Amino acid sequence: MATPAYKIDAGRLPAVLDDLARHRQVITRMDRDGVNVFARYTGDMPSLRGNGAVSAREHFLPRMEKIHGYQLAPGEVRLSPAGPVEPAVLFGARPCDLAALELLDRVLLEGEFLDTAYQARRAATVNMALACDSAGPGCFCRSVGVSPAGTAGSDVILYPSGQALLAVATTARGAELLESLGLPGAAKDEVDRAQDACEQLVVPVAVETGPVTARLGQRLDDPYWAEASRRCLGCGICTYICPTCYCFAVHDINRGSQGARVRCWDSCMFKDFLTMAGGHNPRPTRKERFRQRFLHKLQYYPEQYGSPLCVGCGRCLDKCPAGLDMAGVIMDLGGGQ
Amino acid sequence: MKRVGVFLCWCGSNIAATVDVPALAEYAAKLPNVVYVEQNKYTCSEPGQEQIRKAIAEHRLNRVVVAACSPRMHETTFRRTLASASLNPYLLEMANVREHCSWVHQDRAEATAKARALVRRAVAKVQLARPLFQSSIPVNRRALVIGGGIAGIQAALDIADSGHKVVLVEREPTIGGRMAQLDKTFPTLDCSSCILTPKMVDAAQHENIQLWTYSEVEEVGGYVGNFQVKIRRRATSINASACTGCGACWEKCPAKTGNEFDLGLGQRKAIYVPFPQAVPNKPVIDRDLCIYFKTGRCRICQRFCTAGAVEFEQQDVVVEETFGAIVAATGFEQFDHAVYGEYGYGKHPDVITGLHLERLISASGPSDGKVKRPSNGAVPETVVFVQCVGSRDEAKGVSYCSRACCMYTAKHAIMLHEKIPGVSTFVFYIDVRAAGKGYEEFYARAQELGAQYVRGRVARVYQRGDKLVVMGEDTLLGAKVQVEADLVVLATAMTARHDAQSLARTLGISYDQNGFFTEAHPKLRPVETNTAGIFLAGACQGPKDIPDTVAQGTAAAAKVNNLFAKENLLAEPTVATVNEAWCSGCLWCKPTCPYRAIDSKTISQRQVGKILTRQVATVNAGLCQGCGACTVACRTGAMNLLGFSNEQILAEVDAICP
Amino acid sequence: MTAWLDALRDHVREFLSEPGVDVFIGYRAGRRGREVPAFLTRPEQASGLVLGPAASGALAKYVLEEAAGTTGRLGVLARGCEALSLQRLVRDLRVERERLHVVGVPCAGVADLAKLEASLGALEKVESCGERWLVTAGGNRHDVDPSQFMEERCRDCASPWPQQCNISFGQAVMSPASPDYSTVAALEALPADERYAFWIRQFERCLRCFACRQVCPACSCVECSLDLVDPPWLGREITVPAQAMFHYTRALHVAGRCVDCGQCQKVCPVGIPVALLNRKLARDIQELFDVQNPFVPGEIEPLGKFRAEDREEFM
Amino acid sequence: MKYVYYPGCSLGGTAREYGISARAVNDALGLEFQELADWSCCGASSAHMTNLDLALALPVRNLALAEAQGARELVTACASCYQRLAIVAHEVNTHPRARERANQLTGADYKGGVTPRHLLDVLGKDVGVDRVAARVTRPLEGLKVACYYGCLLVRPVKATGFDDPEDPQTMDTLVKAAGAQVVTWPFKTECCGASFSMSRTDVVAGMAAAVLSEAKAAGADCLVTACPMCHSNLDMRQSMAARVARTTFNLPIYYITQLLGLSFGYMPRQLGLNSHFVKALPLLRRLRLV
């Protein structure tokens, strides 16, 4: 049987969000001083055009996350668990950001080591994807197997249709959620038209990762790394805006006789990322750090999981101050024009 | 593992009455790494200290907190206690729960709550305390005195007498300085040269004093105990050891000029000794004036020198010497009162300065002690003294009082009345400042002898016939006054040497807006400078009369002597230190150091196979006084202050807040 | 195509063929209309040099890495702000002036590429043509008015013409403006609480990617206090107060040393008006310690000296 | 050379002769003096003794007018006006709060861009002695002049300062240029008591007497001034001064512009030489200068 489609008219959107927010927090994209950010819905209209400056990843892997608290008493340490995870709806994330979640799942949820905090957030969050009917200047999702109308990682997909949004569930819990909202239905042909528009969308940047990945194995000592990394500033922009980066560092935040153990984002581009207790740093220069990032995305991950660790969201193309971005590097390495 | 012992003092009831010490003890016991807490009635008492020693031993304490009075009171006491328990004294921290708590608050609950915070702070800080050790610098027991005036002579003699070597550098051909130019000295009126000359001779003959006249300091490097000093010894053109000082040479020398020593009132030759009692009493050749040096001909002096002591070919020599301490005693200059055009100095020969009058009165002066009008040689009948010419005049001169003028003017008046029967003298003054032993009486005596003191400033002095009309105001009468005078004597201000600032820079000491060298502390360290090992004596530090100058000379010598009393200088270990791995070598710390303790050095470090050599800051622990200004100038925190480290202060803040 | 570009290329070609020369840092054409930093080591590479409105990087900072552990001379292409940045690095003793060969070039403002793309679509080329810019985007050529698409920071540039260069090409095109402090003043006019709300809203977005620091010519410390775990100047926790501490510290560390190149704000991926903090401090320094131009590196920074008669507010 | 000119009240009244002779000299030297439109009294010599706001506002009003008319300098021939303008200009330029106050009082928006200058300064610096000398057709040979500057022209230095406060020279050089001979005397800048001109004539007589005696003692047979105040005191009060000093002076008091005008060949009437209390012409006749 065909999954039911619903229609959210522009005027209806606030009401829908309020409905959603009644039982769970709603995370959506807001405009803050002209910057598009994922934030908790508090009644202000979201801003759903374009994409978030920072990827939706931060809802599942927050910048700082408490692991547990502790209390020092003479002769003992008392631990206190981190708070429970709130049920949430992620409303208006783009297919690329949600596709990224599936790439992260493989690392954080598969195999013997389980990231329980991430798992809890994934489980507690219903993802309502917003398909793209227009592309950003840096978009190259198609080149890494993501479609502007892709449903990977989503529970519901929203197709823009004029001022309205057409909602189609892609998972059972998505369907359940939509039902609960009591929305008017949408005509099948309208849905098809909206969906096609997105399916057909042309994205400006195209690369081929296949050949690159194939060859990278032998290119560890390629002078390219040293030359290209010369203009890397060593900041963490690329890793922090990226939907598929997931590195973190664990710290104890101490306040006298109490404190908390937290994990915070960390970036492989930082010089101290790998510095060890003794002061030894296996990746002492920008070259190694720069190379590591791209080898991880284009060689190690693919070798393990069969696809590059990139969803072509294009953020690094827009934001890297040195013009050192994923698409560019792929092309430099022979993946496309 | 940190093992902190906390000792809470009751200070009798001083603390216990307001702070609930037992409760505090209970609280302290719960603080991180606190393994032992004890209360004493009087922790500073011998039994109290004994308790600390015992606890350190029994409970293997490696950090100690004493919550008692102000550290300014007993920190040293308890540091000694730790030391005697063979624990590094700098592993102590005090919580000031008396002066800062029990004595200033009444509410027991509030005071106790605050005391908790104070103890928390102390415990947090002491965790991060490191054992510190006093560094020591060897002292080179040899002093340099710059300036051969009475201040320098006095300092040199006092240092030399206590058995230390001294080099006394004077840029003129003779020592003696200003005092040598004076006739008599107030308030006792004893003859200046009679009391100065013997000292000059002593200085010259002292086995521990090397007298380097006609010499100047050019460069000073190093630091306390080890200054490297470059001194230029100008060519005198005379072989001092051969010269007998017979005087034949200057008798015969054809080149004449105004004698600086007599301020141009008398004459000297190109080869000359500045004055008869000069020390050393050997002539020098003024090469700018000497005909031989100008034309290559003459050599008369050489011809008449039976000792063959004239050596035209002599050259300047620059010697480098090491000294442990330096005394600056470079004296003062007279204010250039040309700016007071209305007083007609330069226009009218009979308008002179106090120093001129000294030379006129002096028996050894150009007029053999007879006071005459420079214009016509007549004995003056009416003499007007103008006080504060330059002094206390922000508009045209300097803001300060020159301190000596009031008294030397009184002296001049007295002496004129003694020398010239029936002379009438007028003194225009703003205030008469006679603060000194016997000064007020001296001033009174001048008045008794007939000096008429007029309270007010002089507006102008101008010639009428062969008289000088002095127009002024008597502010007490509120009327304009005019005096027809034969001689007008200006009490010009004492100012810093025109080149004092460049010497200050050479020495690395500071100077005030008037160019006088600044002492380390106006009250408590009057003869020290902020540069350890450099001391001040006499008018180079500010206007002074002779008694004060001599006193300061002796004081500076005392400071040098107690510096020389030690073989090594022990420096407090709470000084700045550089983490070279972090230092970028930007040296923004350097200008903030008042002691010139920061310098740069080159280090080389391995980085990814490459050897990087780079500059980093380095601190001279001997010079650093531990103010910490540099630590804030350092963005990285590579510059840190032992005993008050960034880590410690941050921890204190964290701990002291609720 | 700018007239002097060939002359520039010839000069760089010569420079690179001189002995003891390590590298020349300039720009080359990148993809998607960008012009990216280029590190030329061989004379023949000189022909690849470009310099258009799209060259928006900050070359000065690269000198640090290039100079570390090497001894040869380094050529750098410098527009006004880049020249100041180099002076800053030299003044902070991070590189010897003698090692630098600063090649000055005029600047008519840098293009805000994001803004161009937003209105014209994906870029292919941005070139300056007299007073105008020729932009190729989305397949079409557009003749655009620079003032419309110029980087915010270039609009009131006080030093478009590079100073203290070894050689320079072309002549000044933009006349120096004086820094516009109106935004600072506007903020100051707000009630404290609103000001606080404004800044917290900005700081909340901060990712601590440190791009503002990495690109800053005044942030050249071998080790940054903000990276240190001990002493914990800046805790590792990412909380609003900690973010505020981060930006407070960064701003105070560059106070009196900032050259107003505006890169910190330009590179911020989440649009924090970082330069607004620098500007406030600069203006206060100018007023309080009557510094002529707070953005030109001086012998001693205003906070590294004092005057006894400085303003007294703490009696 | 163009200047915005502030006549001040005296030059239309008590010092008419100064006014007209100044114009004559300016014309001769090709100086264009454009009168400040809508100028008002500067407040000398009473305002600064009685009401500080007034003393501040009156000059600033005129300075502001000049600034508004695009002038960077404001020239005046009257020493009192000059001093008041100069002092206030200095005041508002050194104390922003004084400027605020002044603008608040006058409703003007004075930015501090105007420098008051005295005619002497202009003649001495801008025109220069040589150009003056070049214009002389009838050198004032034999005339022994005591140049009297008074206290207003050169004090306070920080505000005026175009000449040495103790021994000014500008007038001396100009008079020499005109062919007259200058006597050296000590009272160049002594006060004549101007401010007491009306209230305490006895004081004035005493002070004027001192000035005149010194001039005579120095061998001068006339005095030259650039200040209406000084002029009135030395000229109008000369007889009284003579009585006090128990002597007769008979020293004509000329304005600098009158002497220059004369040397440029103007007729006495064109210079107002006929309107002095102490007859100004006999001496000139005796020396065959008219």
Place this chain on the structure above:
Amino acid sequence: MSVGEQSWKPTIVAFCCNWCSYAGADLAGTSRLQYPATVRIIRVPCSGRVNPQFIVRAFQRGADGVLVAGCHPGDCHYSTGNYYARRRFLLATRFLEYLGIEPGRLWVRWISGSEGHKFATVIKEMSAALERLGPNVKLREGAL
């Protein structure tokens, strides 16, 4: 005024230079001058040692006000330290205000070793001022 407000007392963190202000506080003690138990002193060698970052740190950790106290300009035990402090804090006070911190939260005062009274008065005034401002929430970190 509610009981809550009445019972609330501000917390002041004071950085006092060892030679003047700390001594001044000692003098206030020895002369038994009473002032509110709001202030907690951190001893530093010189006001020039006080890093503006310490101030924000104090606010983060819950201080309601911060006092930086040193020798009067010209009297610095190290002759120049407080001159640098003066420049740094002329700037820092303005900067904190710019970030939205109320002017009354950071005080800088010159208090000599003989000014026990001044120390007590400053603490009284500052406490009163802070009570009017109420507890500081800005830059203050919550529970972890």
